[in-house]
Amino acid sequence: ELPPSQFPASRASAVALGYLCYLRGGPGRGLQLRELRRARRQDIDDVGHKYYLELELEDVLDKARTVSCTAEVLYHLGSKTSAPDVQVTVQGELRSTEEADQEFYNWIRSLEKELVAENIPDSHGNVPPELEPIHLLAWVASGYLIWQNSTENTKFHLAQVKHVKQVKRSDEDLQFDYVVLLHEMVSQEVLPWQVTLLWHPQRGARVSQ
Numbered sequence: 001e002l003p004p005s006q007f008p009a010s011r012a013s014a015v016a017l018g019y020l021c022y023l024r025g026g027p028g029r030g031l032q033l034r035e036l037r038r039a040r041r042q043d044i045d046d047v048g049h050k051y052y053l054e055l056e057l058e059d060v061l062d063k064a065r066t067v068s069c070t071a072e073v074l075y076h077l078g079s080k081t082s083a084p085d086v087q088v089t090v091q092g093e094l095r096s097t098e099e100a101d102q103e104f105y106n107w108i109r110s111l112e113k114e115l116v117a118e119n120i121p122d123s124h125g126n127v128p129p130e131l132e133p134i135h136l137l138a139w140v141a142s143g144y145l146i147w148q149n150s151t152e153n154t155k156f157h158l159a160q161v162k163h164v165k166q167v168k169r170s171d172e173d174l175q176f177d178y179v180v181l182l183h184e185m186v187s188q189e190v191l192p193w194q195v196t197l198l199w200h201p202q203r204g205a206r207v208s209q
Helices: 007-024 098-110 129-149
Strands: 031-044 048-059 062-076 085-091 116-120 156-167 174-184 189-200 204-207
Touching: 007 031, 007 048, 007 062, 007 085, 007 129, 007 156, 007 204, 098 174, 116 129, 129 156, 129 174, 129 189, 129 204, 156 189
Parallel strands: none
Antiparallel strands: 031 048, 048 062, 062 085, 116 156, 156 174, 174 189, 189 204
16 A cells, blocks of 8 residues: 555556546546545566556536546566556446537637647646637646656646647548646746647547647
8 A cells, every 4th residue: 555645556546547637538638636646556577567557637617527447557567668568447427518529529620720839738727618628638638748757756737838820631530739737746847848649529539639
């Protein structure tokens, strides 16, 4: 057992949350950690360290709504290049975002000029309401980056969308090219990352590069 407040437990929970945000987040849903309830670590010979976590998450757009989830995060021994293996099970239902997703999709498709924005949130921490879905999609893209690039000694957090540009496509997906600033809490470095996210209301999100 690990005290949930211990750094290794909180770092593993950030990886689990990033993975879940990538899989289940979208323009109408942002998941954040309300509480890390339990954590334990298993050392697996010649493989790595595996963390078993019990988390309580909240929906940023509906703080009263929480879901519990269990997660397993395996860091491979000595590997600087392979992402941690993550398995997450959500208990309970996440709020349906079907209607909001479709509204956002139709709005972006109706724009005469491709959407371009920067500095979300601004220096005062404000996000314009019309850019909230763009911000939440940045959480999705950052979730992928956090999952893929975390080690046992890092803890990444999305600090800001520095720049985002919509790219017109010939298929039905929406494409957003992001430059996001990720704050690495252990070293206190803030580094820019470029990431391209594709999203469709029926197919969800995927990072293409």
